[in-house]
Amino acid sequence: MLDRRQLHTQRFPILFILVLCSLVAFPEAAKRLPPPYEATALLGFQSKADLRNQLGFSPNASFKFCDWQGVTCYQQKVVRLILEDLDLGGVFAPDTLSHLDQLRVLSLQNNSLTGPIPDLSKLINLKTLFLDHNFFTGSFPPSILSLHRIRTLDLSYNNLTGPLPTSLASLDPLYYLRLDWNQFNGTIPPLNQSSLKTFSISGNNLTGAIPVTPTLLRFGFSSFSWNPGLCGEIIHKECHPRPHFFGPTAAMVAPPPAVALGQSAEMHGVELAQPSSKKHKRAALIIGFSTGIFLLIGSLLCFVVAVRKQKDNKKQSTTVIDSDDGVATAQVAAAIQMEQENELEEKIKRVQGMQVAKSxxxxxxxxxxxxxxxxxxxxxxxxxxxxxxxxxxxxxxxxxxxxxxxxxxxxxxxxxxxxxxxxxxxxxxxxxxxxxxxxxxxxxxxxxxxxxxxxxQPNGSLFSLIHGSKSTRAKPLHWTSCLKIAEDVAQGLSYIHQAWRLVHGNLKSSNVLLGPDFEACISDYCLAALAVTSVPDEDPDSIACKPPETRNSNHQATSKGDVYAFGVLLLELLTGKPPSQHPYLAPDEMMHWLRSSREDDGGDDERLGMLLEVAMACSLSSPEQRPTMWQVLKMLQEIKEAVLMEDGDQLDPPQSGNMS
Missing domain, CATH: 3.30.200.20 (Phosphorylase Kinase; domain 1)
Structure with missing residues (x-):
C-alpha cells in the first residue's frame, strides 16, 4: 500500500499536466491567473522607471518574462537584468527589483534615473551592480553593505552625497569599486581588501588624510584626484604644511602652492624636479644678503651718532652738514640694498626661466x-x-x-x-x-x-604570451584564459568607443600588454587618428588586422574597424596562429581548423565554439553587419555566465604564470 508521500508525488505531475492543459484550452483562464512574482517585480519597476515606454514589458505576457528585453533566466528565475542606455527617466522604486532574490547581475547604467537608491538588501545573491551615469541622489545606500557576495559596485557619475561608510572595508569580495564624480564628503574608509583591483573616488568633496593601507597604496594619484581636501603620503601632499620662515613677505622664495589644473603645469614640474636644494640655496642667499645689509646700515647709523656726539661744540652749520651726510649715507645704503635685492630677484627669475625652457x-x-x-x-x-x-x-x-x-x-x-x-x-x-x-x-x-x-608593464605583450619566443613555441592558451583576455580587451575598447567616442585604429596582439596580475591592458590607442593614412604597412600580420574597407584606401579608422581587429585577435588567441595565417573558411570548416590548430583532446569544443562564433561575427566583411564592441562584450559575458551556471560558479583560468 502506498504511503501519503508516494501518493502526493504521483498526483503532482498529473495535476501539473491538467493545469497546463487548461491554460492551453482556455487562454482566458490564463489571463485571470496571478502573474509570477518575478514578472510582478519587473512590471513594478517599469511602471515607475520607464516613463518614456522604452522597455515594453507587458502584463499580458507575464508568463514569458524570461523573454523580455534585458532579462536572463536560469530555471525560470531572473539571474541577470541588463537595462542600459535606454533613456529610462523615472525613479528606481522600492519593493520592485529587490524581490528578484536569485539576481546575480543588475545594470541600469547610462540612463536618467532619479531619486534615492532603494533598499537592495533582499538581493542576497547579487554580485555585480552598475548604477553609474544616472541622476541618483541621497546618501550611500546602506543596504549595499549587507550584500556579502558583491564583487563589482559602480555608483559613479551620480549626485550622491554624505560620508562614505567605514563598513565598506568589510565587503571582503570587492573587486571593482567606483564612486567617482558624486558629492561624497568626509574621510576615506580604510579599505584593505586584497581582492580590490579597480578603485576610484575622484571628483568628490572628500577631505583628510588618505589611509595608508596595502590596498590603497596600489592605486595612483588619478584614483583620488579632484578632491582638494585630501592629503597624505599616497598623493604626495602634506596634511599639515609647516609655516614659511619669512611669512607673507617671502612669497618669492617660499615653496609654491599646489598648482590648479588649469594653471601652468610647467612651473609645477620645475619645482618638483629638485625640490629641496635650490630652495634652500635661494633662502640662504637672501638671508645672507639681508643680514649683511642690515649690519651695514646699523654700523653707519652708530657711526653717525658717535660723530654727532663728538662735535656738539662745533657750529650749527657743521652739525647740519654732518647730519645731512649721515642721512645721505643711509639713503645710499638703502639704495644699495634695494639694488642688490633686485639683482638677486632677477637672477632667480633667470634661473627659473632656464628651467621652464628646459622642461x-x-x-x-x-x-x-x-x-x-x-x-x-x-x-x-x-x-x-x-x-x-x-x-x-x-x-x-x-x-x-x-x-x-x-x-x-x-x-x-x-x-x-x-x-x-x-x-x-x-x-x-x-x-x-x-x-x-x-x-x-x-x-x-x-x-x-x-x-x-x-x-x-612588466609582463610583456599578448603577442609574446601567445607565440612564445624564437626558441620556444607556445601552446594555445587554455580556453578560460582566452575568455578572460578577450573580455578584458572588450572592456577597454567599449570604454574608448562609448565613453569617449574615440577609436583605437591599430588593435593587434603586440598592442595588448599584460599588467601585474596578467590582466590585458590595451596600448597605443587612438594614435591612428594622427598618422598619415597613405603610409603603407608592410607587416603582413598588421595588414591582416585591418578591416577590408581600409586596406586599399585612405579610409579613416572607425569603431567597426576596431571590432574587425578584435575578431582577428580572438582567433589568434584561440588558435595560436598569427593573423596572416588565418584562412577564409565556412563556419563548419573554421571549427575543424580551430581543433587542428589546438591539437587538444576536444573536450572544450562547445565552449571554444561559442568564442569562435563571436570572433566570426566580428570579422564579417561588411562593417554594417558587425556588432558593436558593447554587444561583443555582452556576448562574452553571457558565455561566462552560462559556463558559471554549468560549473557551479567556478570559472578559474590556470595560474597567471602558466596561462596555457
Missing part, C-alpha cells in the same frame, strides 16, 4: 602627479622594446628608480599633424582611465620630436 614642453595629463622632468627622462637609461606602426618604444629607468615606457613617434608618419592638433588630441587621450588601458601619463613635443610616456 616646459613636458606636459602631464590631467590629474597626474609630476614625478619627473624632461631632464630626468633625457638622462634615463633606455632599452629598446620594439618598433611599431607609428613609432619606437623604449623602457626608461629614471634616476629616482621610476620605470616608464617612452614611445618616440615617427615624425614622417605624423607629418601632417600640427602642434595644436597634437596637444588637443593628447589632452583627450590623456583623460582616458580604465583598468584595461595602459594609462598615458605625459607627453612632449618640440619641433618634430614627440614623446608619449606610459606606465611600464
Amino acid at each position: 616646459g614642453n613636458l606636459l602631464f595629463c590631467a590629474g597626474e602627479a609630476q614625478l619627473y622632468t624632461l631632464d630626468q627622462l633625457m638622462r634615463a637609461s633606455a632599452e629598446l622594446l620594439g618598433r611599431g606602426t607609428v613609432g619606437t618604444t623604449y623602457k626608461a629607468v629614471l634616476d629616482n628608480r621610476l620605470i616608464v615606457t617612452v614611445k618616440r613617434l615617427d615624425a614622417a608618419k605624423l607629418a601632417g599633424t600640427t602642434k595644436e592638433t597634437f596637444e588637443q588630441h593628447m589632452e583627450s587621450v590623456g583623460g582616458l582611465r580604465h583598468p584595461n588601458l595602459v594609462p598615458l601619463r605625459a607627453y612632449f613635443q618640440a619641433k618634430e620630436e614627440r614623446l608619449l610616456i606610459y606606465d611600464y
